[in-house]
Amino acid sequence: MDATRRRFLTAAGAAAAQNMAHAQDHDHDHQAVPSDPALRVKALESLLVEKGLVDPAALDVLVDTFEHKVGPRNGARVVARAWVDPVYKKRLLTDAPSAIAELGYTSGQGEHMLVVENGPKVHNLVVCTLCSCYPWPVLGLPPVWYKSAAYRSRAVIDPRGVLREFGTPVDEDVEVRVWDSTAELRYIVLPERPVGTENLNEEELAALVTRDAMVGVSKVPAPGEKA
Numbered sequence: 001m002d003a004t005r006r007r008f009l010t011a012a013g014a015a016a017a018q019n020m021a022h023a024q025d026h027d028h029d030h031q032a033v034p035s036d037p038a039l040r041v042k043a044l045e046s047l048l049v050e051k052g053l054v055d056p057a058a059l060d061v062l063v064d065t066f067e068h069k070v071g072p073r074n075g076a077r078v079v080a081r082a083w084v085d086p087v088y089k090k091r092l093l094t095d096a097p098s099a100i101a102e103l104g105y106t107s108g109q110g111e112h113m114l115v116v117e118n119g120p121k122v123h124n125l126v127v128c129t130l131c132s133c134y135p136w137p138v139l140g141l142p143p144v145w146y147k148s149a150a151y152r153s154r155a156v157i158d159p160r161g162v163l164r165e166f167g168t169p170v171d172e173d174v175e176v177r178v179w180d181s182t183a184e185l186r187y188i189v190l191p192e193r194p195v196g197t198e199n200l201n202e203e204e205l206a207a208l209v210t211r212d213a214m215v216g217v218s219k220v221p222a223p224g225e226k227a
């Protein structure tokens, strides 16, 4: 097992352990998580490989795809295109999966996506209160904090407080909208184009767009500004 693979399994185990903690302090329906998920994943994988049902090289390609090829840079290109092309932006806001597929980004966990647009008086924040639903084709795998019980509960109870902690204070006269992702519908924030970017081309704009801005916990920094 290479190091990348091992890190992935370690992260998967940590995330599952968090889910287990979440399941224990709530009484709503959650799938029971095994006591040592990472070990069980490894055992299952070994068994599938041993029986010839799964090719380990194919698994590595899959993991590598979601860790390195599918990621927030895809989403950043979608955002930049929307900033420079109003017609594309309109398509993105009305039929996100098709508009995103136009740029070549398609994969599982993204069949139904909705883009919500930030503006001077509206700030959107995305969470999955139940688990970790996330738009994989444009953002890749969710960060650990997105899956944490603290973020999942507090993003709903105190979104402005959470935003402040992410270094994104939102003025009182700006409405904060919280979107709860599900397996059926996953949300992406179309952040505001920062001031001072009028002369940047699409590629330069894409370089400014961060993953956190597309989840809504931060804004896109202006050129030279710290993210």
Ligand code: FE
Pocket: 128, 129, 130, 131, 132, 133, 134, 181, 182, 183
């Ligand atoms: Fe979820």
